[in-house]
Amino acid sequence: MDQAVPEVFTGSFTQQEPIPEEAIEAAVAVMRHGRLHRYNTVPGEAGEVALLEEEFAAAMGAKYCLAVASGGYALGCALRAVGVAAGDRVLTNGFTLAPVPGAIAALGAVPVFVEVTEDLVIDLDDLAAKAEASGARVLMLSHMRGHLCDMDRLMAICDTAGVTVIEDCAHTMGAAWRGVASGRHGRLGCYSTQTYKHMNSGEGGFIVSDDAEAMARAVLLSGSYMLYPRHRAAPPVEAFEAAKWVTPNVSGRMDNLRAAILRPQLARLSEQCAAWTARYRVVEEGLRDLPGLTLIARPEAEDFVGSSFQFLLPDWAPEAVQEVVRRCAARGVEVKWFGAEAPVAFTSRYDSWRYAPAQSLPRTDRVLAGLLDMRLPLTFSLEDCAVLARIIRAEVSAVYQRGA
Numbered sequence: 001m002d003q004a005v006p007e008v009f010t011g012s013f014t015q016q017e018p019i020p021e022e023a024i025e026a027a028v029a030v031m032r033h034g035r036l037h038r039y040n041t042v043p044g045e046a047g048e049v050a051l052l053e054e055e056f057a058a059a060m061g062a063k064y065c066l067a068v069a070s071g072g073y074a075l076g077c078a079l080r081a082v083g084v085a086a087g088d089r090v091l092t093n094g095f096t097l098a099p100v101p102g103a104i105a106a107l108g109a110v111p112v113f114v115e116v117t118e119d120l121v122i123d124l125d126d127l128a129a130k131a132e133a134s135g136a137r138v139l140m141l142s143h144m145r146g147h148l149c150d151m152d153r154l155m156a157i158c159d160t161a162g163v164t165v166i167e168d169c170a171h172t173m174g175a176a177w178r179g180v181a182s183g184r185h186g187r188l189g190c191y192s193t194q195t196y197k198h199m200n201s202g203e204g205g206f207i208v209s210d211d212a213e214a215m216a217r218a219v220l221l222s223g224s225y226m227l228y229p230r231h232r233a234a235p236p237v238e239a240f241e242a243a244k245w246v247t248p249n250v251s252g253r254m255d256n257l258r259a260a261i262l263r264p265q266l267a268r269l270s271e272q273c274a275a276w277t278a279r280y281r282v283v284e285e286g287l288r289d290l291p292g293l294t295l296i297a298r299p300e301a302e303d304f305v306g307s308s309f310q311f312l313l314p315d316w317a318p319e320a321v322q323e324v325v326r327r328c329a330a331r332g333v334e335v336k337w338f339g340a341e342a343p344v345a346f347t348s349r350y351d352s353w354r355y356a357p358a359q360s361l362p363r364t365d366r367v368l369a370g371l372l373d374m375r376l377p378l379t380f381s382l383e384d385c386a387v388l389a390r391i392i393r394a395e396v397s398a399v400y401q402r403g404a
């Protein structure tokens with residue numbers, strides 16, 4: 001290659017694929033009949049939302065599924081459904097995105113942040129200690145950036161401590177741990193279908209569970225009124241008997257238009273997930289054995305979806321990390337730094353959520369100070385991913401060698 005002309009990447013890191021034609025046709029059909037509200041059906045018609053819930057439950061191997069207005073709504077609804085109330089402490093990841101502590105705070109509950117490891121998963125020793133010390137009865141577990149912790153050990157810790165687990169699978173829809181779908185280890189699993197996630201309806205989300213009582217409460221909370229018998233993936237009507245008198249309506253339903261465009265996407269979810277992971281593996285290969293850069297280990301038991309890529313520049317000076325970010329940006333490669341003092345775009349740090357009580361997470365601080373992150377939309381080809389890796393490799397090396 002010509003050394004004088006540095007390679008520049010021209011792809012867009014925020015451009016997802018178009019909505020499949022089949023999904024566009026399904027959306028147009030809904031608009032033609034005009035019955036967009038999920039409970040606006042004619043005799044003999046199930047409605048797109050009810051059908052989507054049935055199909056998503058089957059895809060995740062869950063008894064029940066509820067489709068809702070957003071991933072953040074799913075988190076808040078799940079917390080309420082397991083009985084979290086104002087003043088309760090809720091364990092959650094110190095390394096996550098703003099909707100997670102936000103859902104806890106929206107209930108008047110108090111986030112208790114747990115440290116992250118160098119493998120970018122929740123620190124299970126810190127979790128065990130804080131489960132005991134905090135008195136929290138619930139863990140909102142965020143599989144941040146698609147990294148699954150040892151779910152067997154996590155569930156053992158939480159079961160022993162009497163902690164109910166809710167999974168935030170915004171980045172792990174389609175992933176699995178030891179063959180069990182992400183979202184199916186805890187009591188409830190929550191997903192997002194917002195544009196940047198694994199299926200795209202602009203906004204949207206799901207809750208799945210096998211727990212009839214919690215799911216009955218979630219359905220009522222979402223704004224079902226007394227129309228819940230029209231669901232196809234909800235618990236039997238008996239499960240609603242006690243709850244229907246005491247569960248507030250906190251409207252957050254999904255509509256038929258969004259469900260219509262999600263059903264064809266769900267049908268090809270596993271193909272899409274494989275395509276993401278193939279891209280991830282190309283970047284990973286391209287960055288192997290680079291002095292100064294640490295790749296994130298991916299355990300054998302983890303069947304992940306590589307829709308974004310992370311790496312560490314461990315113990316680098318902040319100026320050197322920023323220099324790498326700048327140099328990559330100059331060549332068209334958008335890497336985001338999780339160590340920045342102030343929140344930037346989607347990234348933010350636990351200490352920027354100042355509505356939560358101040359907490360000290362030294363291990364997390366150290367990891368985030370060296371953590372870089374990049375999206376891998378499916379509009380990138382495998383060759384694009386090889387280009388990304390070459391550029392990052394060159395720029396990390398250049399800054400590292402100068403510092404060394």
Ligand SMILES: *Cc1c(COP(=O)(O)O)cnc(C)c1O
Pocket residue numbers: 070071072073096097099100142144145168170171192193194203204205
């Ligand atoms: C996107 C996201 C959510 C919330 O999803 P929305 O549909 O945007 O409300 C929750 N958790 C994480 C980690 C996310 O990235």
